[in-house]
Amino acid sequence: MANDNAQTIVQQYHRAWTSGDIDTAMDLVADDIACRAPGGDLHGKEAYRGFIGGFAPMLTGIGDIAEFVDGDRVALFxxxxxAATSTTPAAEFFTIEDGKIAQSVLIFDRPSYGPPQQA
Known part of the structure; x- marks a missing residue:
């Protein structure tokens, strides 16, 4: 049962933020979330909202999602x-506690999402 619940929470969160619905995504995040991300660690829901909310408007689509579930832990790829890339992969590893995303480890290549370098 925990697998289904954790997987559902992560799927709902992912669909929400990738479609620009940051409020719905944040309803699924614990107030004291801890996130490890390229460029630094984030602590608390407001810091996490700023991070996700800043990136979501840049999305033009999402491709090839794979999931792995282990109890209350879910990985997405x-x-x-x-506009900068459509082939740079990202991975997220979530830990669900009390029906909310309590921890996230986010892995992606930050420079790939920045503006193209001038020659």
Whole structure:
């Protein structure tokens, strides 16, 4: 039962933020979330909202999602598509506690999502 619940929470969260519905996504995040991300760690829901909310408007699509579930832990692998890239993979590893996303480890290549470098 925990697998289904954790997987459902992560799927709902992912669909919400990738469609620009940050409020719905944040309803699924614990107030004291801890996130490890390229460029630094984030602590608390407001810091996490700023991070996700800042990236979501850049999305032009999402490709090839794969999921792995282990109890209250869920991993997602996907291609966040932006004007800068459509082939750079991202991975997220979530831990669910008390029906909310309590921890997230986010892995992606930050420079790939920035503006193209001038020659």
């Amino acid at each position: 996907y291609y966040p598509q932006t």
